[in-house]
Amino acid sequence: MKKVILDCDPGHDDAFAIMLAAKHLDVLGITTIGGNGTLENVSSNALKVLEVIDRGEIPVYAGHEGPLVNPLVTAPQFHGETGMDGPILPEPTIKLQEQHAVDFIVETVLANKEITLIATGPLTNIASAINKNPQILENIKEICIMGGSVTFGNWTPAAEFNIYVDPEAASKVFNSGALVKMTGVNLTRQCIITEKELKDFQDINTKASIFAAELVDYFIGATLKSANVHGANLHDACAVAWIINPELIKSVPMHIDIELHGELTRGMTVCDYRHLRGSEPGVDLTRTPTMDYRGKEPNAEAALELDFEGFLDLLNDTLRDYN
């Protein structure tokens, strides 16, 4: 099994990311970051998810409360006041580890070769770990993030939420020299969960699948109310699914950098698409990369196309396999 650390801010879709990762990957630890909710809430949510799936042995480490420079922006309109409203869960009996998430990441990456970092929240903890000890980059196989977009944003016209919250951290990660696999909203918008999938979760009828149904029930309602969109995107689950089964996502190499200063574009992932001649992102997916890069060499692999049916099979099998 691939060794991973999952850095997240649960979050309805982060909860799905945890459930997939805990079943199919060797999760050395879960680290939390303020994002969808406060650090206190998202950390408690991570523990609750692990308790639902009886995986309390996976250690959880709390990280930064928010970005190092700017104030934290949270997303209660999509995730509720707790960051994971909907399912009514008891207070977790498992406890957070005492070590800070950043120290855990540094220590664990140094001790393990070929480790994958999966980040489904703002990138503050990952950037901090690189700042603290850049040597970790030698052992990082890849950093698979949910964040950014090859096309348009969701939090602003230009920026996706996770990058918008801490663009400086994202800039550090994209410019670190590590391979960044970017699961942006251009991809995750193809992962649309509606009442049909909700019903499938109910029919599977395991503790995990009922939890999943309660999560998406709330998430579908909040998405309709706040974005006037029917169907919820399981953004973060896509990033984990990509690591579990790379066949599920088609991607292309690309140079991606982060806009830090634009009045309208702060937090935008600026994607150099120019080598993909003859196609527009999100429109014609039958492009052939020419590979004559016109700007900088690619630092990232941008996810473009999701095998949604394959994703659903993986998810439903996973929920069935939990009790």
Ligand code: BDR
């Ligand atoms: C991202 O923002 C959060 O609200 C979700 O959990 C996901 O990580 C989508 O833009």
Ligand code: CA
């Ligand atoms: Ca998230």
